[in-house]
Amino acid sequence: MGKEDGGLGWGGSLSVPSVQEIVRNDSGSVPERYIRQLEDRPSMEPTMSDSSPEIPVIDMSLLAKGDRDELGRLDFACREWGFFQGAVAAFFDLPLQEKRKYVMAENDIEGYGQGYVVSEQQKLDWGDLMFLMTLPSEHHRFKYWPLMVPGFKEAVDKYSGEIYKVTLDLLSDFSYLMGMERDSLKMLHGDVMKQGIRMNYYPTCSRPDLVLGVSPHSDGSSITLLLQDDEISGLQVKHRGGWVTVKPIPNAIVVNVGDVMEAWSNGRYKSIEHRAITNDKRTRMSIATFVLPDEEIIISPVPTMVDDDQNPRMYKNIKYIDYIRHTLGQKMDGKAHTEYLKL
Numbered sequence: 001m002g003k004e005d006g007g008l009g010w011g012g013s014l015s016v017p018s019v020q021e022i023v024r025n026d027s028g029s030v031p032e033r034y035i036r037q038l039e040d041r042p043s044m045e046p047t048m049s050d051s052s053p054e055i056p057v058i059d060m061s062l063l064a065k066g067d068r069d070e071l072g073r074l075d076f077a078c079r080e081w082g083f084f085q086g087a088v089a090a091f092f093d094l095p096l097q098e099k100r101k102y103v104m105a106e107n108d109i110e111g112y113g114q115g116y117v118v119s120e121q122q123k124l125d126w127g128d129l130m131f132l133m134t135l136p137s138e139h140h141r142f143k144y145w146p147l148m149v150p151g152f153k154e155a156v157d158k159y160s161g162e163i164y165k166v167t168l169d170l171l172s173d174f175s176y177l178m179g180m181e182r183d184s185l186k187m188l189h190g191d192v193m194k195q196g197i198r199m200n201y202y203p204t205c206s207r208p209d210l211v212l213g214v215s216p217h218s219d220g221s222s223i224t225l226l227l228q229d230d231e232i233s234g235l236q237v238k239h240r241g242g243w244v245t246v247k248p249i250p251n252a253i254v255v256n257v258g259d260v261m262e263a264w265s266n267g268r269y270k271s272i273e274h275r276a277i278t279n280d281k282r283t284r285m286s287i288a289t290f291v292l293p294d295e296e297i298i299i300s301p302v303p304t305m306v307d308d309d310q311n312p313r314m315y316k317n318i319k320y321i322d323y324i325r326h327t328l329g330q331k332m333d334g335k336a337h338t339e340y341l342k343l
């Protein structure tokens, strides 16, 4: 962290065009590098979400016990979204030469760019993004922060702080469910729990049936908290071999288990493969907050989730930095990443 010239040391991404610019220059064509192989193309049939099981919705107030007040916190975090979304949209609305001032370096993953491009051959995602490490705040690398966008820093700081409180509540509940003390999962993140925020911007695409906004992947986080647009759907999760669209619910945060939690829970909680599709009508934005352990932490299943007969140990010991370098060094490739964690 904060190795100003060498980047985060987590990996990097090749530089590719801004999708927003491609669409601005010629909204009717889709360059070859974005057109997916037949089997990877999204089906545009709306029936998928209707015929498949719904994603469970958890009312945080039911989880709250006594003096704990998760619902209020969640509500607060979600109300911040309007403000935050405005600031993020203001960033993407800047002219390209302004945005390029915050462009991620080739050896880095922070800044404005198109993440996870590791080869000239790979198919590209129909989306632009801005990734910032938001916690711990002493490690902010302001060269990547568009401080000239009015309110941007304030909105990110506020949102990051509120979502951190929701994170602690969720980790406390997960700890309880895994048979541990309520602060155990927080402690497992090490001395410095990290938070990275990825702001995704998906321009419209004239042929949404040919492209993907984000390739299938699982998140390398412990948990991810995603705010998606209230009206425009795009997120799909893999379920029984098919893709289920997660219908946006106003004022809801989508929580998904990341690779690290899958390993900690010895596979009880699954880091689900997901992707994003685009549409030809409206630009979509989403904001993913990744909760990340300290780089030096060794990830392995917690003792309460392992026993000799019913739940043999399924995941190996691996240092988080080695894992994240491994995942970022490959193109997003479905569940291949968690396979690397398994024994």
Ligand SMILES: O=C(O)CCC(=O)C(=O)O
Pocket: 198, 200, 214, 219, 226, 228, 234, 235, 236, 274, 275, 276, 285, 286, 288
């Ligand atoms: O845009 C979305 O809904 C998904 C984004 C995502 O999966 C990510 O940023 O990791």
Ligand SMILES: [Fe+2]
Pocket: 217, 218, 219, 274, 288
């Ligand atoms: Fe994701």
